[in-house]
Amino acid sequence: MELIVDYTLTHLVYLSILVIFAAGVVVLYGLAGVFTLGHQGFMAIGAYLAAGIAGLMPSGGSFGLAAALLVASVIVGVGGAAAGGLLLTGPSLRLGGDYMALATLAFSEILLAVIRNTEALGGMRGIDVVSLLPRASGSARLAILGTYALASVAMAAGSVLAVRRLGCSRLGIALRALRDDELAARSMGLDNRQARLISFSLGAGLCGLAGCLYAHFSGHVSPRDFGFVQGALVLLYVVLGGSTAVGTACAIAVVYILDEGLKLRCFGLLTGVLGDTLVNWKDAILAGLLIALLAWRPYGLLPADRMRSKR
C-alpha cells in the first residue's frame, strides 16, 4: 500500500505541475487571445534557471540555505520566464494569428537548440538538479512526498483560482475586449500595449513556475521535457477545457488519469486480449479521441459563451 500511495502522490505532483503550466497558457491563449505554440519555452526557462540556482547549493549546506535558495530559484525562474514573455510582446503587437503562432514556436525551438548545443547546460542529455528539497527513503519518504503533493496541489489550485479571478477583473475584461475586437476596444481608450505586456508576463511567469517545480521535483531537466508535442498537448487541453482555467484543469485531470489508468490496466477490467489491445494502442486511441472531441466540440467541452464569438 505504501508503494502505491507513493506512486499516486508522485503523479499527483506531476499533474499539479501540468495544471499550473496550463493556467499560464489559459492567460496567454484564453485571455490575451494569442495563438501560442511556444509556451513550453517559458517552462524551459523557468526549469533551467531553477536548476542553475539549485546548483549554487554547497554540499552539506544548512537547511536554511536550501530554503533560501529554493525561494530564490522560484523568484528567478518565474522572473526569467516572464522576461521571456515580455520579449515576445513586441512581435505580438505586429503579427497576427498564425504568424504569431509561428513566431512563438520559433522562439521556443531556437531556445531549445541553444540548450541542446551548450555543454554547460548539459546539452541533449540535460542536467541533474541539485536536490534542495529533503529526500529520504522508507516511511519518511512518504511523509515528505505527501507534503510536496499538498503544496503543489495548493499551488495549482491557487493558480487556477487566480487566473479565474483575473478573468473577471478590470484587466481581464479589457483583455477580452481587445481579443474580441481590437479596433473597437482601442477606440474606447484601452491600451493594447500595456494589456499585452501584463498578460504576457503573467502567463509566461506561470509557465515558468511550472518549470521551476518540475526541475526541483523531478531532479532532472533536459530539452526533451519541453518539446513541441508537450506544448501542443497542453494547448489542446486548454481548448478542450473551453479556454477557462477551471475547465482546463478538469480536462487535464481526466486525460491524465485516463492515460495512467490505461497504462496500469487498473480498472480491473483490462485483462486478456481486449486489455492488451487497449494498452498497446493507448496513444493512438487517445489521439483519436482528442481529435473526435475537438471535431465534435471545437469550443471545448464546456464552452464559455464568450468563446463563441468569432475568432
Add this chain to the structure above:
Amino acid sequence: MKGKSILLRCMVTLGCGSLLVVASCSKQPSGNGGKASGTVREVRLGGVLSLTGPAATMGGESLNGLKLAIEDINARGKVHLDLRLYDDKTDPNEAAKLIQQVVQVDRVQTIVGPSTSPNCLRAGRLIQDLAVPAMTPTATNAGVTQSGEYMSRVCFIDPFQGEALARFARKDLGLRSAELIVDKANDYSVGLADSFRSTFKSLGGEIVGEMTYSTGDADFAALIAKAARSEAQVLVIPGWYSDVGLMLRQAGRKWDKFTLLGGDAWDSPQLFELSGGNIHNAYISTHYAVDEPNPRVQEFVSRYVSVYKVKPGGFAALGYDTGLALEDAILRAKNLTPAAIKDAINSIRGLQGVTGEITLNSNRDAVKPATIVEVLPHGYRFKTRISS
C-alpha cells in the same frame, strides 16, 4: 451558469473518483516480497528495456537472451524469475517513469535495464532513491554506475572500449590519423569518442578533425562529402546502427579509402539491411563474436538459433549473461529483499558467462576483455580480443 457548475462538479468528482480507483485497484503482491521460501527462490523481476526506437536492437536482442536465460534458470529449479516487461521506447523520461512503475505498482525486487546510457543516466538517481537494484545489460557509458550502489552492469565501459579500439587501430592496424564522427545527442557516442581520442593521442596517433550529427538524422550527403576530403586514415563513428547504416549506404564507395571503426552499438542485423551491404574495411569492438571457438559460446549460439532462427548479436549474449548474473546473486543473497540482492549482485566474482568471465569491480562495472570483429557486408568475422 447553473448547468455549467453542475457539470464541472461532475467532472471533478469523476476525476477524484478515478484517482481513487487507480489507487485502490493496484494488484496485491502474490509472492512473498521478503523471505526466501523453501527451496525455490522466487523473485519478481522488472524489465525496462528499449524495444522500439533507435536502440530497438539493443533492447530486443538482450530481451531474447534474457528470456532464454530465464527459461534455463527456471528449469534448473533453484531460482524462479517472474519477468514484468516494459518498453521505454529509447526515451529517458519514459524509462524513469517505468522504473517507478515497476517498483511501486508491480513491486519487483530487481530490475533489468534500462538499455541505453542516456536512459540509465536519467533514471540513476531515481533507482537509488527507490532502493531497488538495477542491472543494465548494455549501457556502457562510464557515468552510468556512478549514481550509486543500486546500479550495476554486466558489460564493459566505454573508456575501456574506446581504449581497446584505439589500441587496435594504432597497434594492430598501424594507423596514424583519425577523424571522429560523433552523435552529439547520445552520451554513449560522446563518451566513446572522448576515450578513443585520448588513448589514440597517447599512442602517438593524430586526430585530424571531428564532425557531429544527431540521432535520427537522415540526410548524410553533406557529411559524407566533407569526410571524404579528410586526410585521416580512419573514420571513427561511435553511433547507433540505425544512423550508421544509412550513413554507410549513402556513402557507397566514397569512403573506400578509409578504415572505419565503430562501437558495440553497430552490432545489429539491421546494420546490414540499412547499409545495403555497403560496408567495407570496417571493424567494431563488441562483447563477443558469434564465430568464437569457445564451447560455451557455441552452445549458446546453437540454442539461440534453434529458438529465434537468427544468429545472436552481442546484446543477446549480454542479455543471457545478465540472467546468469542475477541467478548467481539471488542464490547467494541472504534474503530476497532488494537490499540483500543488491549486496549479492555487487559481490559477483569470476562468473563464467557467454561474454567472458564477469567480475564486478568497486564501481559495479564488469571487467572483461573487448572483442574486435571485422564487419563484412553481411556478417562478422572474429579478429582479436583486447584485455584491459
Add this chain to the structure above:
Amino acid sequence: MSYLWAQIVNGLMLGCMYGLIAVGFSLVYGVARLMNFAHGEFFMAGAFGALFTAELPLWKWSGGAGATVFGTLALSALAGAASGAVVSVLVERLAYRRVRRVSRTATFLVAVGASILLQQIGFKVFTASPRGFPDVCIPDPAAVPLISWLEPSAGLPCNALATPPLRAMALSPSGTSAVTFVVLALAISGAFFFVLRTDTGLAIRAVSIDEKSARSIGIRPQPAIVMTFAVGGALAGIAGFLWSLRYGGVQPLMGFIPGVKAFVAAVIGGVGSVTGAVLGGLLLGLLETLSFAYLPGEVSGYKDALALLLLLVFLLIRPHGLLGRKLGEAA
C-alpha cells in the same frame, strides 16, 4: 570547385524535397486556411507505400533488368503519390472538414492530433525499427549521361551481392541523384501545370483568393479543397519516395523534421505561392547543406534551429514571405 559543386548538388536535392512537401502545404494553406501540421505524415505514408511496392518481386514478371529497374522506380513513385494522396484526403474528410470554419487554433490542434495519430498508427502497423529501402539499380550508371554530368568523380560499377536480382544491383549514389533529379523536375513541373493550367487549378486559386466571390461565380469550394488535399498529399508522397530512395531509411517518425522544414519553407516562400514554396525549400536546403560543409563542426548541431532562425527573421522583417500575399491576419 568539385567539392563545392558536390555540396551544392546535395543542397539542391534536399531543397527540392523540402520544396515538394512545401508546395502541398502551401496550397492547402491557401485554400483551406489550415496550417496542416500532419503534412509530414503524408510524406511518411508515401515513403511506406513506395517501400512496399519496391519490395514486390517485380523481377519475376518483367523481362530485362533495365525494364525491371525503371518499372520498379516508376511504380514506387506512383504508389508513393497514391498513398500520400489517399491518407491526405482521408484526413481531410474525417478530421478537418468539421472544424475548418470554427477556429484557427482548433484546426491547427486537429492537425497536430492527426499527426500524432498517424505516427502512432505507423508505429503499430509498421513497427518503430527503420527499414532499408531496397536497392534499385540502373544497370550501367555510366550509360546515363546525366549521372556523369552530376557527379563526374564517381564512375561506379554495381556490385553483385546476392539474389534476387533486384537487390543484386546496388543503385550507386549518383544513380539515385539522377533519378531523384528527374522525378523532382517532373513532380514540380506537374504541380505548376496543375495549378496554373488546369480548370481545377484555376478553381483552387479562385477559392484561395476569395472564397465568397468564387462561390458567387459557381465554384464550389469543397471539391476544390479535396482536390488540393489530394494533390498536396501526392506531392508529399512523391517526396517520401525520393527521400527513402536517396537517404535509404523508412520509419514512422521520418515525417516530423522534414514536415517542420517544409512548413518553414512554405512560410519563407510566402504561403499560398507554389513558386515561393519551391524557392523557400531550395533556400533552406542549400543553407543547411552549405553551412554544414563550410562552418566548423561545433555549429552543425544548430542545423535544425537554422531553419527556425530564418523563419523568425522572415516573420519580423517580411511576414508574408518572398512571394506571398498578406494572409492569415484577418479571419
